[in-house]
Amino acid sequence: MLILGIETSCDETAAAVVQDGKKILSSIVSSQIEVHSPYGGVVPELASRKHMEDIVPVVEDALEKSAITNKQIDAVASTRGPGLVGSLLVGFSFAKAYAYALNVPWIGVNHLEGHIHSVFLENNPPDFPFVVLLASGGHTNIYYATTFTEFEQMGQTRDDAAGEAFDKVAKMLELGYPGGGVIDKLAKQGDPIAVSFPRPFLDKSGFDFSFSGIKTSVNRYLQKNKDTYKNHIPDIVAGFQEAVVEVLSYKIVNAAKTRNCKHIALVGGVAANSRLREKVTQEAEAQGISIHIPSIDLCGDNAAMIASVGYHYLKRNEQSDLDADVFSRTK
């Protein structure tokens, strides 16, 4: 079964062709970083306009690279939410119209389920059940996954998402947007114990997160050391990153232990973080737990993960109505 996936929830216009929910025939991601970086964050109105410009060429490119024609597509899957409404509507309306014109089923997909599915596109997917940490720009959630379509939420952030904390700290230090990748690189030159920031574990046995306190304490440190902090920015970001990574890895490994689960997956934009990948791998392996992390390309927003979700819904004979609407937040 060939599914055309479409993703436009935030600042990437993406399209992909995926076979049987598993084999990526093509995956095109057109980033809008250049549009938004002068503003230090995503400007929703500019994002929607750019999606409008890019959606047709990106879909055409995905079809061409997959070496199939649109007549061979069995279904179209598109992100329904959560995300920016104006951005979602571009991909969503395009997908509905395209499916209608091709006379094939159409499936609206939850973006977060999409991220979880990024591990199923890799060669070594986890066995069920597994626990998964989804850390992105808008979410930090832990789930217990029992099937391709059933994910029990065990924990979430009570304030900022992990990726949001990276972006905000990068903004304070004027390192550019998005901040995660820049901090990851710069932290390699710093000493993670030179400047220490708090580890907000909240209830140590629970699975909720809170990252706004770390961000505030970085801000306080910068205020207090106004005249000198510019001389040791790598140490500051390494200390910040270490605090976030320590909390994330502790919670996900503990979630696996609590559920007696032998597999952990790490997904979402923050799963691209090299220190997080290293630390969770070390800690999971020390406990005899296998760790599954997608390649960097599949950690960030992409449409292959959306096509994979679409495939599994379709296999269960579930598809969406043409009058379905987008949603901005998870209920």
Ligand code: KG4
């Ligand atoms: O999943 P994603 O591409 O989009 C959302 O659904 O939000 O995640 C984007 C987030 C941004 O906050 C970005 O700063 C963060 O992922 N990110 C990283 C890294 N690469 C991207 N955070 C830490 N380290 C990285 N290497």
Ligand code: ZN
């Ligand atoms: Zn995402």
